[in-house]
Amino acid sequence: MTVSRRQLYFFLACVAPAGKLILLPARLAESAKNDLLLPAAIHLALQAAAVFCALLLCERGETLHDMLAATFGRVAAKIFLTVFSVFLAYAAFLPLLEEKLFVQSVYYDTLPSITSFAPFFLFAAYLAAKPIRALGRVWDILGIVAAIGYAGILILSAGSADYAALAPAGGSGMGILLGVLRTWGWFFDAALLLPLAGHIEAKKGTAWRGALFYLVGSAAVLLFLAVFYGIFQETATNQLFAIAATSKYFSGVSMLGRVDYAFVFLLGLVVLFLSALPVQGCVECLLQAYGREHHLPAFLSVGISAVLLALVLVCDFRFGDVMSVISGTLFWIFPLFSVLVPALCLALRRSHA
Amino acid sequence: MTVFSAPAPRAGAVFPFGVPHKFRPPPHTPCMKTVTGNLEKDVSALKKLLPAEDIPTFSFLSGGGLPFTAVYADAVTDKELLGEQVIEPLLGYGNDPDPAHVARRISSPEARLKRSLPELAEEVLEGNPVLLWEGGKEGLAVGTKQVFSRAVAEPSTDVVIKGPREGFVEDVKINSSLVRRRFKTGELRIDTVTVGRRSKTVVCVCYLEGTSVQSTVDGIKEKLGRIDIDYVPDSSYLTHFLAERPHSLVKQIGTTEKPDIFCAKIAEGRVGLLVDGSPIALTAPYLLIEDFQSSEDYFVPAYRATFTRLLRLFALLVAIYFPAFYISAQLFKLQLFPVKLLLTIAGSIRDIPFSPSIEMLLVLLVLEVLNEASIRMPKYVGMALSVVGALVLGETAVSAGFVSTPAIIIIAFSGIGLYAVPNLIEVTSVLRLAMLLVAGSVGTFGILLLSGFCLFYLVTCENFGVPLVAPFSPLVGRDLRDSLVKFNLRSLPLRPRTLKSPNRRRLK
16 A cells, blocks of 8 residues: 555645645734735745655655665664654644644634543544555545535635735735745645655656646635635734634525534544644654564654643643744744755665665 | 365266365264264264264165165255155165165265265255165265245345345355356356354355456455354354454445345455355445445436435435534534524523433434334334334423423434445444534534544555445545446446456446
8 A cells, every 4th residue: 555646646736735724824914914825825836846856756666764774874864764753743733733723713612621632632643653655545535525625615705805905916025024934834745745755656757746736736725815815804814713714704604504614624624634644754754763663653653642742731822932933933944844855855865775 | 164166066966055075074073984884883873973863864675675774864854855866766776785876876966975974974964864775885965955945035124116126045055046047157156165163154155257356255265264163143253254354343344135236246346255044145345335335226327326325425424423513513612503593402402401412312322222122123012112202202202301302303314314324324323422422522623533533444444455445545536437426337337446356347
């Protein structure tokens, strides 16, 4: 069982964009206002290039560990994979906090206790304990689910938007640059692909097709951002959970209730898997580095999930501070690992094995 | 437990379901014994192996004065046939003790000469009387087994308006004849395997040579060969041994009671199993989508079949999720209800003493009890049960203020929806309960999480190398033509790619 090219394209075009529809739109609107499409487009273009590099590496059909070991030796490979797994655990933190806030705000009328979110870590541990290549099969289904959810929300909300609010473009000046800097934490898709190297069906042409599909998904994100800002305009900054907010002005809501939540729940399901993906990547990197003896996958997945749960518990009411550290002081970590590393990895030699 | 293959009947004797004794050690026999030719000693030795009171002997002399003794199992031997085909012809026989001559004299098409007494004992136990005679160095087992079986009738679990109405019965011979009648080709292989140390249950492995995947056939035979159980009362016992995840909540082996479905599945490249004593045939590899398909879908226009399949899926989703979402909306997210409906619900639950989840669980429990009781209850009491269930428990419980009307409506709808896909009822009823529990404790997020768990679990399930959720995951575009949607028969020229049949084309 390997991740087929179709499954990979489903992930890049449908699944990966879903993670950018929750907090990111409000965050972009906060910095770039009506120019929120520009920083998003810059990020997406950079990620498309990084995805291209990562998939070029995957075309070789070898694991990251094998390629690193062939070039730098086993010890260096172990060190790199350990560091990379730490990055993935760090990268997992923001989606987890985002998911927690999303769950607490959208799925409940009143603020529930953190224990209601805790079962997610069981889910993440379960997923991470399974072979990462099993993900391909889920993407087959999640791709369709995400497309339905996304299309449903857009259909219900596109009519309510005033697209003139996006003009004039480029007026935010430094806000665009600020938008790019503050939202790095949402763009590390290429880094998620690196642990998959060796598990993806290795065929020529995967890289450029993958990048193309990523751009298709990016276009969908940009369309969503346009609709989002067209509806909320200056108040967009306050609409923290964009996918749940965008379609709430649908005229049928007063008659039928929040029917749009059907689509929100579909995307919510996709986001569940997406939030667990960095944890899976982290476990996979460690397994590549240290072997898969006996129950190590299970121990690692449970251990990493437990650590993340503890961190989320600690940071429960400090989301603002965490955000300012991740997207402020430590923002450089994301471009380093999600853009530079995939590009540098192209220099790796093929292993003789 | 032995596995063997019987592709074609031997010349001169037709016994396709005969058990391959020569491969099998006899039960409870410390040492092998053979027929000596001394009638008294041989009968005594055979009776030692078969001391049961219902295994009598019958002695007679041939026309030439040669003493014969027939040993038979009283309850399972057709004595009339024994008289007609064996004893009567031998009354006119001379006194030549040569086994070949004796075997030629009798008029049964199933006659086997055997030297080993334990093997002859097994024949007796299977209902085939054994003939011993003075000077004979072999015993003669004659196939005059008495078969008690109900008539072939439409199975109550799979009723159709259009299409064949035959259903399997408990006798494996009749069942395999129903299969053989539908495939008039030598490619149909019916291999026999016996399972069960004491029951020696005959299992027929049916497949089309060149169409089914040989590794699947071998895998099934190997798994059957490894079963070491004393008694196999029904085919469902075998599913535990054939499944790759025996403790799985989801079934992994297909089941059907209808020969037309069974044969259609074999024609697609699957392998079928007929188990003696069970009217439920098994098929492998199993795809989850199979249970959303009915045989009738193939006898009605494609658009109608598509509609009914989608309806089944909708009914199933409603059955599983509707009670759970109602509870989670009521407890955690009232926004999900439109205002007017919310007011109606608020009015109906105002005086209910229980929390919504407890209330729903109670109603669900009552439904499950009623369901269980109605299946086991004698038919005469059924009407009374309906009255008690509908009026006393339903109407009175609402008017007494124990449960609310929406709860009863939702559970009733869910209960009906579950039966839209009857083959999955064991799984879906448990899933509905699990969804209800997480909805009551964690809310909508719990429902999504559990759905995520189930989704990931399902996509990782495989049996005989075929993914359970195919053709959706992995997505096989062409196979989607006969999945939840159904294309016209002309648009289905190929067998499902998922099943990896070596012979892909079925329509030219």
